[in-house]
Amino acid sequence: MTKITACTVDCGDACSLLVDVEKQSVRGNPRHPFTKGFCCRKGARYFERLNSDERIVTPLIRDGESFRTASWDEAMALVAEKLNAARAVPESILHIHGHGYRGVLSKASSIFFGRMGASTIHGALCENTGVTACLKDFGALNHNDPEDILNASRIVNWGRDMTRCSVHQLALIHKARKRGVEVLTISPGGDDTPEFSDVNIVIRPGTDRFLAAAVLKLYLEAGDLNPWVLTRTANWPALRGLIDGCSLAELTSACEVPTADVEMLYDWYADTGNVASILGWGLQRHSYGGENVRFINALAMISGHIGISGGGAYFNISSGRNLGSWDHLVAGETPPRREFLVQNLGEEMRRADPPVEFIWVDGHNVVNQAPDSLSTADAFRKPFVVCVDGFMHDTALTADVILPPALLFEREDVLGSFVHNYINYCGKAVEPRGESRNDFEILNDLDSRLVAPIGLPDQEACIRESLKQEDFSLEELRENGFVKAHHPYIAFENMEFGHMDGLYRFPESLTPEPERDPAYPLQLLTVLRGKSLHSQMSEADQRGVPIVWVSRQNPAWAALNPAQDAYLVTPQGAMQVQVETLKDLHPRAVIMRRGGWMKYGHNANVLIKPEMTDMGNGTAYYSQTCRLENR
Template sequence: MTIITACTMDCGDACSLLVDTDKKSIKGNPKHPFTKGFCCKKGSRYFERLDAEDRIVTPQIKENGEFREASWDEAMDLVVAKLDTARAVPKSILHIHGHGYRGILGKASDILFNKMGASTTYGAVCDDTGITASIRDFGVLNHNAPEDILNASRVINWGRDLTRCSIHQLALIHKARKNGTEVLTISPGGDGTAEFSDVNVVIRPGTDRFLAAAVLKLYLEAGDLNPWVLNRTFNWPALRGLIDGMSFNELCSTCEVSSSDVEMIYDWYADTGNVATVISWGVQRHVFGGENVRFINALAMISGNIGVPGGGAYFNVSSGRDLGTWEHLVKGGSSAKRRELLIQNIGAEIRKATPPIEFIWVDGHNIVNQVPDCLSVVEAFAKPFVVVVDGFMNDTAMQADVILPPAFMFEREDVLGSFVHNYVNHCAAVVKPRGQCRSDFDVYSDLGSRLAAPITFPDSETCIREGLKQADISYDELMENGFVKVHHPSVAFENMQFGHLDGLYRFPEELHPEPQRDPDYPLQLLSLVSGKYLHSQIPEKDQAGAPVVFVSKQNPAWGALNPAMDTYLVTPEGAMQVKVDTVEELHHRAVIIRRGGWMKYGQNANVIIKPMMTDMGDGTAYYSQGCRLENR
């Protein structure tokens, strides 16, 4: 039997899928206007994850340092007893929820713990820096429809490796190129961008704002400014004064891009026709990541490419923008102001919390693996009672006192939007959950009803129907087709109307200097996305040996390393053994490691990355970590 469902993994493509339950085959839905009949290998082989031998399918309770199987009743009785005790001081409960599970029903854990008044987290390990930057500029988070890129004369891609993060955006770029659109990519290199680019420019990681400022400098010198565009801005004189006071050569020197390449980028923006600007999620993962995004947006604006077909600045939109909440239908508890702990430094935050954290619940997030300074998180998790909802014995699950096995994608129902396109998908349950696995919604509904002071949920259909009301989405149409298009303008900010109260665009007014390199750690560590697996969803069998890091042959460490000796990646936070390989067209100071490897196998670079905040959005500056390579 073939059933329409959808992917709920943390990916903007949010594919509509056809699942053949007999053959256990998965393919893209050909009727979905964005999915167009194909999906990535992460989605097409998802049955490998569902059927994995090491998947946890029975509740686990830790006794004397070892896990044993338990029934749901036994596990829930233990959890509820601990939770009822902790509710005497609601702040002593900490709920940690990640993007590993989102959707209308995926809000259940946040709603339940919000009703308890539990502590929560703030900050971001993902995209909040770029989101905050975009909202400061445009007033709201929006971009042109992804299909509008087919109308672009040229595309300037600031670092997005579409070969690893979005095969449907990549397909649109390939189609655009066949139609004559040219693509220029700016990145530190070592990625797959050469596959879809006509020109590649290598930049020093994290300095995109200086390159954008250098191009803006050329606009000022040429006097090539559109009065209509400037009239739609609030603070053009401030940006002009800032750029006027800068040296073109110094801007080029800081980003380590030649003046001739900067002039070429200017020509790409200034020539006739419209230019679409694609912004990677990597440029915001630096100490001044928000500034990076804002200066790129400013360049798209000054060049007259905002509010027009074939233009736009693509960062992302919110996957939940069309979905409402059903929290008001929940009975019991109250929604009081919650204490917030900073997610990227959660180990230190837990240790210093007053009142202390006594109970931790984690779902949708392999937090021990995904945040910097992992060892600190392990230490902080040692004292509280910890419940983890997960299906594998990953770095976070290992720290639990109780593990509750969730139903996975295809085993549970939900409704989810995309942070790239304008469709809402029905994620139908197409197979029964393995073993004793239960849907998250069922777990939280059951948990709430068992509490001494119960918190009760409506049924799941009621919650879905309520969540669809915000965008006036037809429940019947969604169930029948598996997806619904939600109306958003194809061209964002048409006629230069922006989301600020006065309708005007905002430019950045500061350009902070790049932090000085530590001479003891002169290289820059980039923990980039993998093309094969999503974040830490890596089978244990694929994590043998030391992880591989990639450098350019021009990297000063490459010639100094002795291949006959063990090699270590070293930061001020510690060291990890690695293997070193070379890759062409990579910035000579960059060191690439693919993210998501498990700490227990020595594969996780976050162990030696310091918790650092970005300049806005409380984001995590993973890519500002200095490092070196050495033999030991």
């Protein structure tokens, strides 16, 4: 029997999937206009995760340094006892929810604990920096329909490795190239972007704003400006003053890109035809990540490639913009809540007054994913911690109670995408394994045991309410597996922007990169894996010493003695690594794949300092300096 469902993990492709229950096989839905019959290997192999011997399928309660199995009744009675006591001081409760599970029902825990007045987190570990930058520029978060990229004359890819993060965008790129569209990629290298690129420019990590500014400098020097485009902007003199105040040599030196490559990039934008710009999500993971995004947007704007078919700047849309909220179905209001900055969670918890006494974590391996992981793990030792997860990862190890949730294919939900405009139906294809329950049922059970229940509505009522915004029925969605929301095919057509005056906004600052610290002259980039998403990986894949990659031109490579152990060192600490080489990688970059677990010595976040980006309260993971040495 084949059932329609959809992927709810933290990926913009949000694939519509067909699951063969008997064969336990997964393939992309051929009827879905974006999924088009295929999916990534992470989705295709998801039954390996469901059936893993490592999966937790019964509640666990801490017993000293280990855990013992428990019934749901025993586990929930203990959790309810602790939560009822903590509600005397609502701020002493901390709720942490992440995007490990996306969908309208995944919001239940946030609404549930919000009504209590529990503390929560703010800040972002992912896209908020780039989102904020785009909102400052365009006044709204939008981009052309993904299919419109087939109408481009040329494509400039600013660092998105689509072999690992969006196989369907990659398929569109391959299709465009077959039509004769050329692709230029700008990145620090060490990725698989040459697979789909005609030209590659290697850039110093985190300095894309200077390269974009250098191309803008060439536009000014050539006088190659469209007067009508400038009339659609609110603050062109400010940007012009910034660019006039910099020499081309200063800008090319800052990004470490040869002048010849800058001139080539100018030709790509200035030549006849339409240019689509794709912005990678790593651009924002630097101290001045917001400026990086804003200057690339500014280049796309000045060159006249915004608001037209075959052009546009592709960063993000909101995955929830096509779905309504259902929180009004829950009685009461959400009071003001204390917030902890997620990038610096351990330190903020240590300073908290009143102290945190109860933590509920769901959809988020926060101990593993936030910087300074050791500090967060230490802060989790005192409170009573409930972790809703099916694997014994770094956050679960800090818990007093672990509650096993139903996973993908084992629950019903509805979700949107941050890449395309389809609403997907995530049907329940198989029964939850063991004693696992879906998150909504877990919360309902807990609610029934509280002295003052919150009162969650029926799951189906929540889904139906979320579909009212676009006036789709749940029956239609269940039958078809997807529906398309109504948005313009071309974003900002005729250069009408989302600001009140309809005009575009340019950045008004160009911040220099910090001077390199001679003690830590390299830059650590914790980039995506191809086989697994973030920390959702097998324990068996984390045996041995983690690998880092450098260029043979990296000054550390020649200095390392292969007969001795190598260590990756930052001001936060050191970890043993195996060093391998990659060609065409920037000579100051050190690449390590993200998501490894701390308990196996594979988690780079123990070495990364909590540092915020310039906007959107994002996390500057990629600005972490480091060195490699023998010990």
